[in-house]
Amino acid sequence: MPAIFPRWTNNVPIVIGLLAPLVGAGLIFAVWYWFSPYYTDVGYRPEQPVPYSHKLHAGEMGIDCRYCHNTVEKAAHAAIPPTGTCMNCHELVKADSPRLALVRESHAADMPVPWVRVHQLPDYAFFNHSPHLAAGVGCVSCHGRVDQMAVVEMKQPLSMGWCLDCHRDPKPNLRPLDQVTNMNWDPAETPYDPDRDANRKRKVNPPTHCSGCHR
Ligand code: HEC
Ligand code: HEC
Ligand code: HEC
Ligand code: HEC
Ligand code: HEC
Structure with a gap:
């Protein structure tokens, strides 16, 4: 009687037995990584049409910042300045x-410079600049x-986990309201307690419920 399967096939179950857990672990890692805050666009730095620095x-x-992004305190979006x-x-x-x-061409033709967008949330997530700045972030x-x-780059993941980390404990990220655009303000140098700031009329209370950001 000739063998139906060649001899090497005897090893197939062993090989599968050895490989399956590895593949399984790999899949679990891939899924975990995909959904984790580490899978993000941090570092995204598209080239812009004008070397504006x-x-x-x-x-x-x-x-x-507000000389150019002049709507940021009043509106959801920070305006990109017109030419x-x-x-x-x-x-x-x-x-x-x-x-x-x-x-100059853009100015003469009255057409905006085609800047490439750097930060972009998906449509199903709601974000508004103005309450953040009003709260002193x-x-x-x-x-x-x-x-x-010299070229704008994404520094934070803009993931749900990142939003929630701050919303659960915003205090360390709050500063005096007149320092929101000051990139050199250092809380170590000028310690700040939002609860003792007489200019603050109310306590901040960022939403952590789903409908706060998914409307
Ligand atoms: C308050 C004045 C001011 C405004 C507003 C301003 N710039 Fe400038 N810009 C300057 C100065 C000053 C320099 C540096 C000139 C030098 O190197 O001597 C410069 C340099 C530049 C350069 C480099 C030019 C070169 O030949 O090296 C670019 C590109 C540029 N700006 C783009 C822009 C764009 C785009 C905007 C609008 C979003 C803008 N600037 C708004 C004052 C300004
Ligand atoms: C002279 C005008 C000017 C000033 C001042 C300015 N910006 Fe901008 N900003 C621009 C322009 C033009 C763009 C679009 C081109 C680019 O991304 O570089 C931009 C883009 C950005 C972006 C990326 C937007 C996107 O597509 O996601 C951020 C974030 C930003 N600016 C923050 C700031 C901050 C913070 C300050 C103050 C420290 C500031 N800007 C000051 C003109 C300005
Ligand atoms: C609490 C976090 C947070 C703070 C504080 C913040 N931004 Fe943003 N910014 C974002 C997010 C998130 C986006 C993407 C918004 C979207 O896709 O709808 C964004 C987008 C932008 C854009 C692109 C245009 C837009 O609005 O979509 C510019 C320009 C910008 N920010 C400038 C600024 C400047 C200037 C300040 C300070 C005065 C500032 N941002 C403060 C989170 C923040
Ligand atoms: C660094 C801290 C910080 C980060 C990061 C942050 N937030 Fe907030 N958020 C706040 C604070 C502070 C408030 C103001 C709460 C108040 O005034 O009661 C707020 C308020 C809000 C509100 C309520 C304002 C309104 O109009 O109802 C929404 C929605 C919101 N944040 C969405 C987001 C989203 C989406 C992200 C991530 C893309 C984000 N936030 C990231 C600190 C933060
Ligand atoms: C502080 C704002 C905020 C709150 C509160 C929030 N989300 Fe999100 N959520 C986001 C942002 C921003 C994104 C987009 C993240 C991205 O693009 O990576 C998102 C993405 C999602 C996604 C898409 C999944 C994914 O990984 O892409 C789901 C599903 C979701 N949220 C469900 C919820 C549920 C359920 C709750 C309540 C338990 C909730 N969210 C509360 C800001 C929020």
């Missing part, structure tokens, strides 16, 4: 620079040291 304008020149804001200076400063060619807590970035 926050390090130069917000850092070295010290222009306040006119740039031309306030660049009509005169570096008026012939090739690095500003696209800015600084830009730096969520965006990092933008004043040191």
Whole structure:
């Protein structure tokens, strides 16, 4: 009687027995990693159409964030400045620079510069800048040291776990209301207790229930 299966197939069950747990562990890891706060876009730094530098304008020149992102305290979204804001200076400063060619074209054609979006939550998550700034959360807590970035980069995961970490215990992230755009404000140097700040009219109470952020 010839063998139906060749001899090596005797080892198949052993090989499967050895490999299955490894594959299983790998799958569990993949699923855990996918859903964990570690799987994120931290470090995402798209190239922009104009070599605009926050390090130069917000850092070295010290222009306040709100000069350009002027809706951030009143609205859900922080406006990206129109080209006119740039031309306030660049009509005169570096008026012939090739690095500003696209800015001049955009201004002449009355069309926005096609900036590439860096931070973007999915549609099903609700976010609004204004209550965060009104509560005294600084830009730096969520965006990092933008004043040191030549090209803007995502510094925080913007994941649900990240939002909730702060919402459960916001106090360490609160600062005096007039310091929200100051990237150099250091709580170690100027200790701050929000409960003792006479300018604060009420206690902050960020939502942790699902419908707070999924509306
Ligand atoms: C002179 C104008 C100007 C100033 C001042 C300025 N920005 Fe910006 N900002 C821009 C422009 C233009 C963009 C879009 C291009 C880019 O991403 O670099 C931008 C983009 C950003 C983005 C990324 C937006 C996205 O697509 O997700 C963040 C975050 C940001 N700025 C934060 C800040 C903070 C914080 C400050 C203050 C420390 C600041 N900016 C000061 C002009 C400015
Ligand atoms: C509590 C966290 C938090 C703080 C504080 C914060 N941001 Fe943001 N920012 C975000 C998130 C989240 C997004 C993405 C919003 C979205 O996709 O709807 C964002 C997006 C942006 C954008 C892109 C345009 C937009 O609104 O979607 C700019 C510009 C920006 N932030 C600037 C600022 C500046 C300037 C400050 C300080 C004055 C600031 N942010 C403070 C979390 C924060
Ligand atoms: C308050 C004035 C001011 C505003 C507003 C301003 N800039 Fe500037 N910008 C400067 C100065 C000053 C320099 C540096 C000039 C130098 O290096 O001598 C500069 C340099 C630059 C450069 C580098 C140019 C080169 O040839 O090296 C770019 C690109 C630029 N800015 C883009 C922008 C954009 C885009 C905006 C609008 C979002 C903007 N700037 C808004 C003052 C400003
Ligand atoms: C660094 C701290 C911090 C982070 C990070 C943070 N928040 Fe908040 N959030 C707060 C504080 C403080 C308040 C204000 C609560 C108050 O005034 O009672 C708030 C309030 C809110 C509110 C209620 C405001 C309203 O309009 O009803 C929503 C919604 C919200 N946050 C969504 C988010 C989302 C989504 C994220 C993540 C993408 C996030 N937050 C990240 C601190 C934070
Ligand atoms: C503080 C704001 C906040 C609260 C409160 C919150 N979520 Fe989320 N949730 C988010 C954000 C932001 C995202 C998007 C995360 C991302 O893009 O990685 C998200 C994503 C999700 C997702 C998509 C799953 C995934 O991993 O992509 C589900 C499902 C979800 N939330 C369910 C819930 C439920 C259920 C609750 C209540 C127990 C809840 N959320 C409370 C902010 C919140």
